[in-house]
Amino acid sequence: MLIFSVFKTLTDQRVTVELKNDLSITGTLKSVDQFLNIRLDAIEVADQARHPHMMAVKNCFIRGSVVRYVQLPAEHVDTQLLEDATRREAASQAKR
Amino acid sequence: MDTSTGIQEPFDLIRLSLSERVFVKLRGDRELTGILHAYDGHMNLILSDVEETIMLVDGMDGAPSGQGVVNVAKRKMEMLFVRGDGVILVSPPSRT
Amino acid sequence: MDSLIPFTTSGSLVDCVDRKMLVILRDGRKLHGVLRSYDQFANLVLEDTVERIYAGNTFAEKWCGLFLIRGENVVLLGEIDLDQEDDVPLRQVDYKQLDDYYRQDIAAKKQREEAKAKILYEQKGFCKEGGEGDGY
Numbered sequence: 001m002l003i004f005s006v007f008k009t010l011t012d013q014r015v016t017v018e019l020k021n022d023l024s025i026t027g028t029l030k031s032v033d034q035f036l037n038i039r040l041d042a043i044e045v046a047d048q049a050r051h052p053h054m055m056a057v058k059n060c061f062i063r064g065s066v067v068r069y070v071q072l073p074a075e076h077v078d079t080q081l082l083e084d085a086t087r088r089e090a091a092s093q094a095k096r
Numbered sequence: 097m098d099t100s101t102g103i104q105e106p107f108d109l110i111r112l113s114l115s116e117r118v119f120v121k122l123r124g125d126r127e128l129t130g131i132l133h134a135y136d137g138h139m140n141l142i143l144s145d146v147e148e149t150i151m152l153v154d155g156m157d158g159a160p161s162g163q164g165v166v167n168v169a170k171r172k173m174e175m176l177f178v179r180g181d182g183v184i185l186v187s188p189p190s191r192t
Numbered sequence: 193m194d195s196l197i198p199f200t201t202s203g204s205l206v207d208c209v210d211r212k213m214l215v216i217l218r219d220g221r222k223l224h225g226v227l228r229s230y231d232q233f234a235n236l237v238l239e240d241t242v243e244r245i246y247a248g249n250t251f252a253e254k255w256c257g258l259f260l261i262r263g264e265n266v267v268l269l270g271e272i273d274l275d276q277e278d279d280v281p282l283r284q285v286d287y288k289q290l291d292d293y294y295r296q297d298i299a300a301k302k303q304r305e306e307a308k309a310k311i312l313y314e315q316k317g318f319c320k321e322g323g324e325g326d327g328y
Contacts, residue, residue, distance in 0.1 A: 001136075002134060002136050003134065003136050003140045003142070003177065006134065006142065006177075007177075019267065019268070020124065020182070021216075021220070021267060023216075023267075023268075030204070031204050036140075036179070037234065039204055043270075052246050052249075052251070052280075052282060053214065053216075053222045053244065053246055053251075054214075054270065055276070055280045055282075056214075056272050056273050056276045056277040056280050057214055057270035057271065057272060057273070058270075058271060058273045058276065059270070059271045060268055060269060060270040060271065061205060061208070061234070061268070061269040061270075062267070062268050062269075063234050063263070063266050063267060063268070063269075064179075065181070065264070066218070066267045066268070067179045068122075068124065068178075068179060068182055069173075069176055069177060069178055069179070070176070070177040071173050071174075071175065071176055071177075072142070072174075072175040072176065072177060073175070074144060074174040074175035077133075077142070077144075077175050079115075079131075079133045079144060082133040082134040082142060083114045083115055083133055083134065085134070086111075086114060086133070086134045086135060086136075087111065087114065089136065090107065090111050093107075093137060123318075123319065125308075125312050125316070125318050151312050151316055151318065153307070153308040153311050153312065164307065164308065164311050166311065166312065166315055166316060184319070
């Protein structure tokens with residue numbers, strides 16, 4: 001749930017999602033769910049020439065399971081907060 | 097037993113690497129180093145100051161079954177979410 | 193507990209229903225059709241589906257009809273902007289004309305990937321992908 005929460009705090013920010021098929025899409029993060037499925041608006045595809053099928057696509061839904069990376073806007077990520085939250089979640093998992 | 101520093105289960109090793117530089121080997125012929133800020137039970141990771149190394153094989157077109165030369169491409173990223181299903185291993189910084 | 197959390201993203205696919213969509217599958221196929229239904233797994237019902245293949249600055253279509261696509265095979269669901277679609281600088285050609293070329297392309301790519309995987313497996317200790325292609 002931790003990572004899901006992080007993504008929720010980044011809605012309306014520009015992110016770059018890199019898929020396992022090497023397709024790289026930059027867009028405005030519109031929504032995310034607990035599977036880390038992602039909705040992006042106003043997308044731009046890196047290396048458009050290699051992906052001609054994406055030319056007419058403006059908005060898209062990406063299935064979480066096909067994501068390799070998401071590049072996040074560093075200025076909107078509080079790393080200290082992340083580490084504290086991660087330790088807290090790890091502690092609560094250990095108690096179970 | 098001291099549970100804050102002791103290692104009882106695999107994830108403890110990652111917990112103790114929070115805010116340190118780690119090496120991550122990934123599926124898809126990639127490796128990363130970066131500072132670990134968050135993880136979860138799927139081994140999803142959030143890293144900052146990331147350097148990615150991508151393995152490429154050049155010179156295969158001449159001889160399809162023959163010897164290609166392994167080259168690497170490097171790329172830097174400020175803040176990166178890495179999906180856990182692609183992780184092969186996480187290695188903490190050496191403590192010598 | 194987790195199942196009680198609303199399916200925010202899947203829920204937001206509601207605005208894509210009855211629109212012309214592009215679906216990319218894990219095997220690289222590109223389907224165009226009208227989205228009629230979906231669920232939390234991203235299982236999709238696509239009507240008037242065509243499969244599109246691309247080569248160079250041309251593309252071709254093959255009629256497929258009505259599909260229920262199992263969610264795990266879906267990579268991406270994109271909304272086609274109908275205005276932008278008219279401006280795409282690609283020429284449609286006959287499917288038969290492009291089919292052979294497209295198959296050769298796929299076969300050559302597969303061969304390159306296999307040769308690369310073998311070398312990296314032997315020299316760098318990277319696993320060969322499990323035959324699913326594209327490392328999913």
